[in-house]
Amino acid sequence: MEKRMNILIADDHELFLQGLQFVLQSHFDKPDITAVKNYNELFEALQKNNFDLIMTDLAMPGANPLDALSKIHTLLKDTPIIVISAVFDREIVQKTIEIGVAGYIPKSSSNDLMLSAIHLVLAGGVYIPKELLDEATVSSELSQEFQKLKDLSAPQPPKTKDKKLTPRQIDVIRGIAKGLPNKLIAYELGLTEGTVKVHMTVILKTLGVLNRTAAVMEAVKKGYISKEEAGL
DSSP, X not given: OOOOOEEEEEOSOHHHXXXXXXXXXXXXXXXXXXXXXXHHXXXXXXXXOOOSEXXXXXXXXXXXXXXXXXXXXXXXXXXXXXXXXXOOOHXXXXXXXXXXXXXXXXXXXXXXXXXXXXXXXXXXXXXXXXXXXXXXXXXXXXXXXXXXXXXXXXXXXXXXXXXXXXXXXXXXXXXXXTTOOHHHHHHHHTOOHHHHHHHHHHHHHHHTOSSHHHHHHHHHHTTSSOTTTTTO
């Protein structure tokens, strides 16, 4: 029997909180959803349950937002965190990604975009609004990956040559093929976990797949890694 998603959602606007809960319940198969309205309630919930996904507003009562996000990531390093916020500032977005947030979704986003972002994050990627990709001020390696994301998000001419994975992305694929989580892949490659998540996002988009397993299979098919490396 497939495990039900255990999701924590947090927002101090009850109408938005109810709407988000409805969208998630309509999309996932009977998810267990815990809804809270401030950071105090959020941390109380974290003490009682383990969650597969945390989706939270940024500006809520009870704590400084960036301090709260850092604490959440410290408590649950392997649980993806998505911020859904009306705050659309590139410096704030950058700081949340550096902390370990896996996605930053504007509240003005459509339901379809929100769900696509959730699936990308659950596959090990990171979602950043495309409007901010060309404004991010990050390390050189991450900046190059952001540019690739921007290019991959743009409409492509019919005969555009297929994008290729870089050697670093192939190293990430090898880690995925070993069954390693992003944290261990980052350790092995001497990268931050956030950088690995961005690499993962580019890999999924470049290969045209939706999850890690499909990425490994497609990487074998295209000759990036061997069947032996993929455990086939």
